[in-house]
Amino acid sequence: MWKKKDADFATGQQKGERQVASRKLSQTVVATGAERFFDKNEIIVSKTDLKGNLTYVNDVFLRISDYTEPELLGQPHSLIRHIDMPRVIFKLLWSYLQDGKEIFAYVNNFAKNGDNYWVLAHVTPSLDDGGNVVGYHSNRRVPKRDILENTIIPLYKQLLEIENNESSRKVGLQKSEQKLTEIVAAQEVSYDEFILSI
Incomplete structure (x- = not known):
């Protein structure tokens, strides 16, 4: 089921557009x-x-993303990353995973045709049997709409604006990370507690 959305805070090559190029796929995804x-x-x-x-x-992933299994397997998970996602969220995600920790995050994804869908990712x-990290596993559920609209979307807009207002991608990411850290610290909780409390 799809619905026209009002909020559009896309930035990138052109508003609402992202280039997808990989070993199997090469296309421009337009929001x-x-x-x-x-x-x-x-x-x-x-x-x-x-x-x-x-x-x-799984089948739900295939249905909601509109990709086929052969199109996805072997591709980077970032293939479905929406242009409205602040890079700092993925920096945080990878930092947690590389430290061997689980993470919860709200993520906006692109379907193959440019539609978007929000998830609460775990x-x-x-x-492996020896306790070595061999990969990553993600379960994604439907997020609560009021949390998205009242907290996550405004927060992500703010972080994305910070990232995009710097001429250097590196500086933009650093400032966005600093802002996210300030917001979480103001609540006197950790990132995990912040996400699970909203």
């Missing part, structure tokens, strides 16, 4: 302004290798 939804009882599941390349996707390291 349609339509949002996709999945049932609150469904879970989107994916697994990746240590580099973030997809090794498994990402964990996958371990």
Whole structure:
């Protein structure tokens, strides 16, 4: 089920456009302004290798993203990354995972045709029998709409604006990270507590 969304804070090559180039796919994804939804009882599941390349996707992932399994397997998970996602969220995600920790994050994704869909992602390291990290596993659920509209979307707009207002991507990312740290610290909680408390 899809719905036209009002909020558009896309930036990038051109407003609402992102270039997708990978070993199997080469296309330009243009934001349609339509949002996709999945049932609150469904879970989107994916697994990746240590580099973030997809090794498994479930049927819900395929249906909501509109990709086929052969199009996705072996591709970087960032293939579905929406242009409205602040880079600092992925920096934080990778930092947690590389430290062997789980993380919860709200993520906006692109479907193949340019529709978007929001998820509350729970990402964990996958371990072998010896306790070594061999990849990552993500379960994604439907986020609560009021949390998205009242907290996450305004926060992500603010972080993205900081990132995009700097001539240096590195400086933009540093300032965005500093702002996120300030916001979380003002609540006197950790990032995990902040996400789970909203």
